[in-house]
Amino acid sequence: MSLRIISVVMAALLAFSGSALAFQGYVQSFGDGGAIAWGNGEVSVVRSLAADDGEEPAVTDPLAVRKAASQARKQMLDMILSVRIDAKRTVSAYISDDRELATRVRGVVQNSPFERPAVFEDSGNIRVAERLRGKLAELVLPTTIQFQSGIPPKLSTSMEQSMSFEDGLPEEAGVGARGYTGVIIDARGYKVTPALAPVIYGQDGEGAYGAFLVSRASAIAKGVVAYANTSAPAALRERVGDRPLSVRVLSAYGSWRTDLIISSPMARLVRAVMRSGDAMENCRLVIVVDAPETAGVDVGILQEGDMPVEEQE
Amino acid sequence: MMRKRLVIFVLLISLCATASLALAREVRVFKPMEEDMSPMQLRNEAMAEGFALAAIEEAKLMLAGDLDEVRTDLLKKYFMVHGKPYIQGYRIVASEAMDAGLILRLDVRINRKALREGLKRMGIAATVVQPQAATVTWPEDLPEEAVTELQGLVVLTGLQSEEGVQPAFSLEYGPEKAYKGRLVLDDREWMSINKDMTALWFELWARFFNRNDAAESRSGMMRLAVSGWFSPDAALEFDRVLRGWERAVQEARLVEMDMQPTGVGATWEVRLLDASRLDTLLKSFLPQRGLSYQLAKEGVEE
Numbered sequence: 001m002s003l004r005i006i007s008v009v010m011a012a013l014l015a016f017s018g019s020a021l022a023f024q025g026y027v028q029s030f031g032d033g034g035a036i037a038w039g040n041g042e043v044s045v046v047r048s049l050a051a052d053d054g055e056e057p058a059v060t061d062p063l064a065v066r067k068a069a070s071q072a073r074k075q076m077l078d079m080i081l082s083v084r085i086d087a088k089r090t091v092s093a094y095i096s097d098d099r100e101l102a103t104r105v106r107g108v109v110q111n112s113p114f115e116r117p118a119v120f121e122d123s124g125n126i127r128v129a130e131r132l133r134g135k136l137a138e139l140v141l142p143t144t145i146q147f148q149s150g151i152p153p154k155l156s157t158s159m160e161q162s163m164s165f166e167d168g169l170p171e172e173a174g175v176g177a178r179g180y181t182g183v184i185i186d187a188r189g190y191k192v193t194p195a196l197a198p199v200i201y202g203q204d205g206e207g208a209y210g211a212f213l214v215s216r217a218s219a220i221a222k223g224v225v226a227y228a229n230t231s232a233p234a235a236l237r238e239r240v241g242d243r244p245l246s247v248r249v250l251s252a253y254g255s256w257r258t259d260l261i262i263s264s265p266m267a268r269l270v271r272a273v274m275r276s277g278d279a280m281e282n283c284r285l286v287i288v289v290d291a292p293e294t295a296g297v298d299v300g301i302l303q304e305g306d307m308p309v310e311e312q313e
Numbered sequence: 314m315m316r317k318r319l320v321i322f323v324l325l326i327s328l329c330a331t332a333s334l335a336l337a338r339e340v341r342v343f344k345p346m347e348e349d350m351s352p353m354q355l356r357n358e359a360m361a362e363g364f365a366l367a368a369i370e371e372a373k374l375m376l377a378g379d380l381d382e383v384r385t386d387l388l389k390k391y392f393m394v395h396g397k398p399y400i401q402g403y404r405i406v407a408s409e410a411m412d413a414g415l416i417l418r419l420d421v422r423i424n425r426k427a428l429r430e431g432l433k434r435m436g437i438a439a440t441v442v443q444p445q446a447a448t449v450t451w452p453e454d455l456p457e458e459a460v461t462e463l464q465g466l467v468v469l470t471g472l473q474s475e476e477g478v479q480p481a482f483s484l485e486y487g488p489e490k491a492y493k494g495r496l497v498l499d500d501r502e503w504m505s506i507n508k509d510m511t512a513l514w515f516e517l518w519a520r521f522f523n524r525n526d527a528a529e530s531r532s533g534m535m536r537l538a539v540s541g542w543f544s545p546d547a548a549l550e551f552d553r554v555l556r557g558w559e560r561a562v563q564e565a566r567l568v569e570m571d572m573q574p575t576g577v578g579a580t581w582e583v584r585l586l587d588a589s590r591l592d593t594l595l596k597s598f599l600p601q602r603g604l605s606y607q608l609a610k611e612g613v614e615e
Contacts, residue, residue, distance in 0.1 A: 069543050069603075110546045146406070
């Protein structure tokens with residue numbers, strides 16, 4: 001019997017260490033215990049079982065557990081619906097016209113992994129989590145997106161004339177893509193909104209990276225991009241490998257600032273790097289965004305009224 | 314304690330779910346240009362190959378064992394000609410014409426229910442687990458090409474040719490280039506005449522493999538009860554998950570949903586292909602979602 005307990009504990013430790021080591025990337029906080037880790041795509045909500053009147057949490061009360069879990073999953077669904085797919089739409093906008101799809105998304109959320117509080121645990125917290133990968137990604141990534149079409153999207157006007165380099169000339173593009181294992185796009189300072197399928201454009205207005213380069217299967221398994229709030233190579237190695245190409249963003253594009261613009265020479269190099277080795281298959285591109293500000297300025301869940309007019313391109 | 318049994322509701326939901334048992338599968342094919350081939354022919358052949366590939370991929374997920382390379386190739390050829398009933402729809406994702414040929418990327422929707430029944434009718438669903446011994450005879454003067462075709466069908470179906478055993482299939486080559494086939498099993502005999510040997514072959518063997526005692530005797534019905542959900546939506550989503558475990562479960566039917574203030578439970582009737590695989594899948598899926606389950610033979614309460 002004791003051997004069985006030890007093996008269960010070991011298995012739990014191994015499982016915990018695995019998830020703890022997974023690349024979390026930029027963790028966007030939502031109110032009331034919600035968070036989206038834009039590295040591995042995990043959406044999670046932690047809720048307390050404590051009663052509204054501040055009484056001790058009733059960790060063994062099944063009704064309290066059900067109430068907390070239902071509220072947490074409702075919040076998680078709201079968070080998923082508010083996620084931007086690209087510059088033009090949110091998950092909510094995409095699935096609102098398809099009743100069956102909306103039901104499927106709700107079903108996946110309602111079936112999400114769930115951690116009960118241990119009986120002797122004081123905190124009395126429950127946790128629900130689901131990843132914007134796999135089955136959920138399969139549902140929320142529109143089938144109309146032309147994955148791996150090889151045809152880069154184009155901005156209606158070239159930015160070449162209208163923009164000047166903000167940080168001086170971009171670094172020399174180098175001798176070619178050989179040797180680079182991925183790409184780090186530094187977008188700090190541009191108030192970028194994370195999205196499931198953003199596009200990186202060159203200054204000439206031509207897409208350098210996005211869904212048009214990666215397969216739907218890769219996007220579902222890895223995410224088209226990951227977001228982080230550090231450019232430290234060690235922290236990003238899991239996603240971009242040992243020798244990533246670093247590129248500074250010149251501008252964020254669109255009313256939600258989901259798409260990014262880099263210099264034309266860098267765009268050419270990014271295209272070449274992403275087409276080499278396994279970079280495209282593993283979506284080896286990380287966008288570095290600003291670190292979350294101090295606690296208490298959490299990003300709230302967007303309400304319909306908060307939505308700006310959809311971007312016109 | 315308030316307890317609602319939503320059997321009728323669940324049956325309706327199951328019927329709706331059955332109606333939409335088609336999933337899209339993306340395939341990529343390259344069809345080389347051949348001499349005297351028109352662009353339209355090239356395109357049609359590329360599409361037929363794409364449909365066949367999609368059907369093969371789906372079939373592999375459904376089958377309880379692995380198809381070897383030779384059978385996979387034969388099944389692909391079969392699907393290229395006879396695979397239409399299994400295709401529910403398609404979308405051309407990308408098309409690239411070049412001098413050497415045509416590259417097509419297709420999003421193909423497979424009618425899984427039809428395909429599952431087709432594989433059963435063709436005997437592949439059963440023989441992929443255990444080859445079927447049978448006697449197959451043909452006339453000595455049968456053209457070599459026809460003999461090759463017949464031998465291909467034997468391999469595709471998964472028959473192990475033995476003399477003097479039943480079922481016994483015999484082929485005759487009649488007038489007007491028509492084939493006459495006869496299949497004998499115990500005191501039963503089926504006969505068919507057709508100019509298409511493949512059609513004749515599967516028409517007769519479907520009679521054999523669709524006998525009530527074929528697959529059904531190998532695996533009985535089980536009752537799977539899962540509890541611990543907080544919403545009926547979650548149970549319905551698990552219904553889809555369960556149907557997707559096609560290497561473990563041949564058939565799953567949601568028969569009962571039990572809604573109580575503390576949670577939701579549901580019961581399925583399942584016909585198993587691989588009990589230990591199902592057990593592994595259940596253990597990897599349910600506990601991390603705070604769910605528990607019981608799997609018992611029909612009519613046996615644990």
